[in-house]
Amino acid sequence: MLEFTVEDLSAEDIERLRAIYEPLAVSVRALVDATIRTEVDAETVAAVKADIDAATARLRSKQIDGAFGVKRTPSGRSISWGNAVIGLRNPTAPPLVIHRDEDDRRWADFHLGAAYEGPPGHVHGGVSALILDHVLGEAASPDAKPRFTGSITVRYLRACPLGPLHAEAQITRVDGVKTFVSGHISDAEGITVEAEGVFITPRWLRD
Amino acid sequence: MLEFTVEDLSAEDIERLRAIYEPLAVSVRALVDATIRTEVDAETVAAVKADIDAATARLRSKQIDGAFGVKRTPSGRSISWGNAVIGLRNPTAPPLVIHRDEDDRRWADFHLGAAYEGPPGHVHGGVSALILDHVLGEAASPDAKPRFTGSITVRYLRACPLGPLHAEAQITRVDGVKTFVSGHISDAEGITVEAEGVFITPRWLRD
Structure with a gap:
């Protein structure tokens, strides 16, 4: 059985959360691209890696258990921000x-x-x-x-x-x-x- | 026509490049996961985003044009490090x-x-x-x-x-x-x- 969480989020709540988290995913998407294409030297890569590990630790200081899930609002709106294709918080999604x-x-x-x-x-x-x-x-x-x-x-x-x-x-x-x-x-x-x-x-x- | 680049890389060259770039992709994969799951506040997200943008800029200071491609060594070994499924330099790949x-x-x-x-x-x-x-x-x-x-x-x-x-x-x-x-x-x-x-x-x- 799939659990679609119902959360009492208003349209304003959703916009507020989107404004906080969407720009982060946009930045990580660019980082993913740069990670594949970079030719910088070993020292620079190691320094960048250390910065990224520190960033990850800060984000993980408060995080949900497991995956993002799909949340539904009482008005029937569906929030799939972790989705692999359309997830606006998922840097691996293009997103569509x-x-x-x-x-x-x-x-x-x-x-x-x-x-x-x-x-x-x-x-x-x-x-x-x-x-x-x-x-x-x-x-x-x-x-x-x-x-x-x-x-x-x-x-x-x-x-x-x-x-x-x-x-x-x-x-x-x-x-x-x-x-x-x-x-x-x-x-x-x-x-x-x-x-x-x-x-x-x-x-x-x-x- | 697909261009499979032939590059004269020895097994040692390949190992050296892998040792430089693979750990970066591993770190960015963890960052992708944290980006989806984080619940830290707006201020922390903004600070982390600034650090990531700086990291991306450093990586982009020297990068290849376009995608990673598929390189072949004269011995016939194939290097698909950007591949969406097996690419060890691609943070969106699991990788398999x-x-x-x-x-x-x-x-x-x-x-x-x-x-x-x-x-x-x-x-x-x-x-x-x-x-x-x-x-x-x-x-x-x-x-x-x-x-x-x-x-x-x-x-x-x-x-x-x-x-x-x-x-x-x-x-x-x-x-x-x-x-x-x-x-x-x-x-x-x-x-x-x-x-x-x-x-x-x-x-x-x-x-």
Whole structure:
């Protein structure tokens, strides 16, 4: 059973917390990129490492047990700031900001840099799968109730370059507890990766 | 065309570079975790952020253009330190250390923490797909020549908890330029996610 914590946070509380913690994640994202690409000498690396260890210790002086979780407000708003794809407090997330069209199509424009590399200069195929799993999952849940991936098939049409990218997904059909969704990732030249998924309504959300 | 840089690095050079840069990535991985989980006050966060920005600037004072790439030594060794799954210099990679059995089965034991969360306390379904894509891809390339994912289907049997996990994959059949591979992720209770993939030998590696 998954625990979605309900917390009595107002819109102002959420904004206040976001203003405190989001800029830290933005900075750590830049540090992640620099860590992969730096060519500074051993002495500088060791000095930087010591500073980072000190920063980590200060942050850990007061921290939650375990992962961030998913918090819900009484008004039904969902806060997934630790999420691996959209988490604004998670430096490993690009993070995607997912938009919703009138017809419930979901889409995001985003940028993938050095941290997402697989083949040289290109997006790791699994990173494309990660992003498509998330965007398809959001498209599968137009009522803001979570649906979980039953299965997903990802087809790679060509190597996807690092840089600015677009992802989108929409429901193709619903059959009982199963929601079928398809989507893709594209660069300026067109589609690079396509996906189809079957998403399942969890038992505790079925009528 | 993908550029695999050939660099004339000896085993000693590689070890020296690894000893300089790997500990930095280990520290930044811990910082990523602390960034997601910290509850320290706004003042402390701002001070830590300033220290991190300074650290990033020092690392960026000398850095490569673009992503890390994949370097090959004349002896055929491949260095993928920026890779999103196995990159030892990439703080967003767990990183997986992939072992090879006598029968060419590939496997890895690894730990996923707060940075890989999707549903509360559980691995993001897309992260499982990311890891399986990589492990299946390694299994598809027993001769150390890269093969690229044509398609992969991932089936989610149950929610996969954050914590210690195992992944493995092996070739089921080869048909011309197509290599068929299957694999799974498991926790202490058994398999959580299965995958099947078709991997393609790139044109420039075909005989």
